[in-house]
Amino acid sequence: MAECELLEGDTLALYSDGVTECFYDAGDEFGEQRLVEALQQHRELPSRELLASVIDELRRFSSQEQHDDVTLVIAKGK
Secondary structure, three states: OOOOOOOOOOEEEEEOHHHHOOEOOOOOEOHHHHHHHHHHHOOOOOHHHHHHHHHHHHHHHOOOOOOOOOOEEEEEOO
16 A cells, blocks of 8 residues: 655546546547546645536536446545
């Protein structure tokens, strides 16, 4: 087991494959790159609002019913 200290300005995002494998109507996946971009775009928001903004991005990306769990945990250093 390893430990890592979150410093001020650091953001830790833990997610299930249901986040990155969320499908667009054309069959494209949301993917890690879109997740990173969404996190970076809204990085100044508090954790709860950052989480909500990423979930909103997922919902805009896919109009399909989600068939896998979407688990996303965000922690910020203080």
